[in-house]
Amino acid sequence: MNADQNNVIIKVENLQKHFNGGDLKALNGVNAEIHKGEVVVVIGPSGSGKSTFLRCLNLLEIPTGGTVTFEGVDITDKKVNINIHRQKMGMVFQQFNLFPHMTVLKNMTVAPTTLLKRSKEEAEKKAFELLKRVNLFDRATAYPHQLSGGQQQRIAIVRALCMDPEVMLFDEPTSALDPEMVGEVLDVMKSLAREGMTMVVVTHEMGFAREVADRVIFMDEGVIVEEGTPDEIFNHPQQQRTKDFLNKVL
Amino acid sequence: MFNAIAEWFSGVKAEFVLNFITKNRWKMMLTGVENTLLITFVAGMMGIAIGVVVAIIRSTWDKNQEVMRPGVGKFLYRIVNGIAKVYLTVIRGTPLVLQLLIMYFIIFASSRNDMMIAILAFGINSGAYVAEIFRSGIMSISKGQFEAGRSLGFNYVQTMIYIITPQMIKNVLPTLLNEFIALLKETSVAGYVTVMDLTYAASRIRASTYSPFMPLVGSAAIYLALVMFFTWLVGLLERRLRKSER
Numbered sequence: 106m107n108a109d110q111n112n113v114i115i116k117v118e119n120l121q122k123h124f125n126g127g128d129l130k131a132l133n134g135v136n137a138e139i140h141k142g143e144v145v146v147v148i149g150p151s152g153s154g155k156s157t158f159l160r161c162l163n164l165l166e167i168p169t170g171g172t173v174t175f176e177g178v179d180i181t182d183k184k185v186n187i188n189i190h191r192q193k194m195g196m197v198f199q200q201f202n203l204f205p206h207m208t209v210l211k212n213m214t215v216a217p218t219t220l221l222k223r224s225k226e227e228a229e230k231k232a233f234e235l236l237k238r239v240n241l242f243d244r245a246t247a248y249p250h251q252l253s254g255g256q257q258q259r260i261a262i263v264r265a266l267c268m269d270p271e272v273m274l275f276d277e278p279t280s281a282l283d284p285e286m287v288g289e290v291l292d293v294m295k296s297l298a299r300e301g302m303t304m305v306v307v308t309h310e311m312g313f314a315r316e317v318a319d320r321v322i323f324m325d326e327g328v329i330v331e332e333g334t335p336d337e338i339f340n341h342p343q344q345q346r347t348k349d350f351l352n353k354v355l
Numbered sequence: 356m357f358n359a360i361a362e363w364f365s366g367v368k369a370e371f372v373l374n375f376i377t378k379n380r381w382k383m384m385l386t387g388v389e390n391t392l393l394i395t396f397v398a399g400m401m402g403i404a405i406g407v408v409v410a411i412i413r414s415t416w417d418k419n420q421e422v423m424r425p426g427v428g429k430f431l432y433r434i435v436n437g438i439a440k441v442y443l444t445v446i447r448g449t450p451l452v453l454q455l456l457i458m459y460f461i462i463f464a465s466s467r468n469d470m471m472i473a474i475l476a477f478g479i480n481s482g483a484y485v486a487e488i489f490r491s492g493i494m495s496i497s498k499g500q501f502e503a504g505r506s507l508g509f510n511y512v513q514t515m516i517y518i519i520t521p522q523m524i525k526n527v528l529p530t531l532l533n534e535f536i537a538l539l540k541e542t543s544v545a546g547y548v549t550v551m552d553l554t555y556a557a558s559r560i561r562a563s564t565y566s567p568f569m570p571l572v573g574s575a576a577i578y579l580a581l582v583m584f585f586t587w588l589v590g591l592l593e594r595r596l597r598k599s600e601r
Binding site: 163165167183188189191192194195196198200202203204205206215216219220264265268 | 424497499500502503504505506507508509510513517518521522525
């Protein structure tokens with residue numbers, strides 16, 4: 106094994122997701138590797154399968170074919186306890202999905218105390234540290250509905266971080282936000298990237314992709330059309346479909 | 356004029372004495388109230404227990420049917436879901452009085468425990484309605500809540516316990532308590548199987564005094580008072596819940 110292979114945290118092989126018995130092919134043979142510490146941004150038109158791809162990485166969407174290997178374990182194997190592996194894969198959703206019946210603090214501590222058997226004090230200490238980082242220290246006792254969209258999404262990010270994940274998955278984290286709140290969420294993601302967190306981000310924020318991504322994946326019609334550094338994809342795209350897409354969005 | 360009013364009052368008083376005081380008939384009414392409340396509470400609890408189980412079976416199937424992997428598990432689940440569906444259809448599609456009579460004269464024909472049979476019949480009946488209340492409550496929670504729970508590493512049951520159920524209960528509590536109030540009134544048919552509930556007590560008194568007004572209107576007033584009390588309680592609770600949310 107060479108050093109590069111050791112670094113692979115997620116390996117996706119021939120991933121397929123068909124709906125309606127194969128009529129609709131959301132994913133049609135996707136191969137990808139995510140390396141430790143890497144920020145991979147997935148772009149593509151709507152319906153290209155990029156969200157489905159991301160959701161297959163932690164099996165929120167169960168693939169109809171192919172494998173996803175996380176830290177050397179094939180998590181698509183039925184015998185694998187997926188819950189254990191999901192603890193190490195944080196996920197952030199477009200709609201935030203904070204738990205409305207819990208305070209911010211409880212949102213952040215319910216999983217670590219229940220699943221990692223951390224003490225309440227320990228979990229809260231970590232939660233407060235993270236809240237300080239995203240400048241929401243004073244909102245610990247608030248309920249989600251009392252927060253703005255941008256604040257909710259920042260809480261959603263630190264909620265996932267409370268589990269000390271190995272990788273963070275972002276499913277269009279800024280798409281449901283008012284424009285003036287996009288920046289504050291992207292800033293948190295940028296600082297996370299700088300700290301070396303492994304991230305897979307599905308987004309329409311091309312500026313973010315350009316600035317932060319180590320690698321950009323362009324998907325269309327359920328396959329990876331092209332991948333490369335931001336410079337390669339945005340400045341020298343090779344495929345016509347990539348060029349067409351970038352012409353529309355840039 | 357005064358005489359007429361005085362006469363009317365003394366007439367009412369005589370009626371009251373005859374129906375409630377003579378031969379300690381009020382004790383019968385009291386027993387009736389006690390039994391009505393007993394049936395309502397126990398059958399209500401039973402309804403909730405049945406309702407939760409059936410609602411979880413039904414909503415799990417409705418939500419996950421497509422993503423379930425084919426196999427023995429899915430086949431068994433299909434059967435269990437089928438049984439739950441038949442239960443809901445039959446119970447909600449037939450009159451409560453007939454369900455009560457069938458329980459009493461056919462299923463438990465050899466049992467002499469009338470009270471238990473009545474509670475069982477009302478509980479099973481209520482369970483079907485409660486199940487649908489819970490099911491709509493579960494279905495009303497967005498899929499994202501479920502996914503957020505699972506993505507943190509909670510398994511299916513933990514997600515249900517920590518994330519879905521608390522939100523669901525908050526949503527359905529008012530409806531659930533209204534179902535409970537409806538059940539209180541529905542127990543008035545318990546007399547069909549000779550259980551001395553409030554209505555049956557009133558009609559026994561009426562039969563022995565040949566004076567229908569006091570026992571019937573009196574028992575109606577007691578039902579009304581009970582219902583108004585519980586409605587007030589529900590309102591109080593609803594305001595409480597809203598306060599903690601907004």
